Amino acid sequence: xxxxxxxHSHSTVSDGTLTPTELVQRAHEMGVSVLALTDHDAxxxxxEAAAEAKSLEMKFVPGIELSVTWSHQTVHIVxxxxxxxxxxxNQGLMALREFRQWRGEEIxxxxxxxxxxAPLAGAQKFARGQILSRTHFARYLVEQGRAKDVRxxxxxxxxxxxxxxxxxxWASLEDALDWIHAAGGIAVIAHPxxxxxxxxxxxxxxxxFQELGxxxxxxxxxxxxxxxxxxxxxxxxxxDLYISCGSDxxxxxQSYRELGALQPVxxxxxxxxxxxxxxxxxxxxI
Numbered sequence: 434x435x436x437x438x439x440x441h442s443h444s445t446v447s448d449g450t451l452t453p454t455e456l457v458q459r460a461h462e463m464g465v466s467v468l469a470l471t472d473h474d475a476x477x478x479x480x481e482a483a484a485e486a487k488s489l490e491m492k493f494v495p496g497i498e499l500s501v502t503w504s505h506q507t508v509h510i511v512x513x514x515x516x517x518x519x520x521x522x523n524q525g526l527m528a529l530r531e532f533r534q535w536r537g538e539e540i541x542x543x544x545x546x547x548x549x550x551a552p553l554a555g556a557q558k559f560a561r562g563q564i565l566s567r568t569h570f571a572r573y574l575v576e577q578g579r580a581k582d583v584r585x586x587x588x589x590x591x592x593x594x595x596x597x598x599x600x601x602x603w604a605s606l607e608d609a610l611d612w613i614h615a616a617g618g619i620a621v622i623a624h625p626x627x628x629x630x631x632x633x634x635x636x637x638x639x640x641x642f643q644e645l646g647x648x649x650x651x652x653x654x655x656x657x658x659x660x661x662x663x664x665x666x667x668x669x670x671x672x673d674l675y676i677s678c679g680s681d682x683x684x685x686x687q688s689y690r691e692l693g694a695l696q697p698v699x700x701x702x703x704x705x706x707x708x709x710x711x712x713x714x715x716x717x718x719i
Contacts, residue, residue, distance in 0.1 A: 441679020463693030
């Protein structure tokens, strides 16, 4: 049975443009039957989203997307089925938020030095939650006419070698998985093809991830092309990883793929929701 699962999405609590309620409503309208809200380093939207999903008789999975520094590069790890009140998780999130605030101030300082007007205030105007993200700076620069869309802003201003790039140290992979597991969750490598790792480095990441108890691999992602999805599915099969699906939806205007538009897990592969860990922690979704 193919289910319309979307296990990676964002709301205004981090860098999405829909409130948790609006996100769930849109997912329902788009035919999603199982939705996870996975805001960046934040869980405040989970109760609101869960309540709306219950009213619409949708299956809701509480989640989070953690920022990790691995091999000198940022990697994202999704946690699914988490307890948002877990003290270990929340202590880790506090440290990540402190770094985010510092990074935001540094990005603003660099952009201002490059001649951009009031970048911190501009980004904060777009941040409706407590998280200040590079995406908020990007939306401000689009508004200022510096680029046609968010993706172009990143290429021109916010990646390594560009005026607004700020390097830093996020959580370690070990810490991120420890926090997710302490909160009763299942760890998933988010949009693996997006990191542009060599085959060797990606295999090293997967090996370390599995050694730390990671189970899921977001082979089907709104960030992936169809060819990338095919390669990621084969890689997951080689490593006996469970397949996760996520649009990485941020907004109706600025997302790689719409809610409900993901392909189903092909026959012969193992969906994450068939895993024993999912059944124990989240329960059946059929």
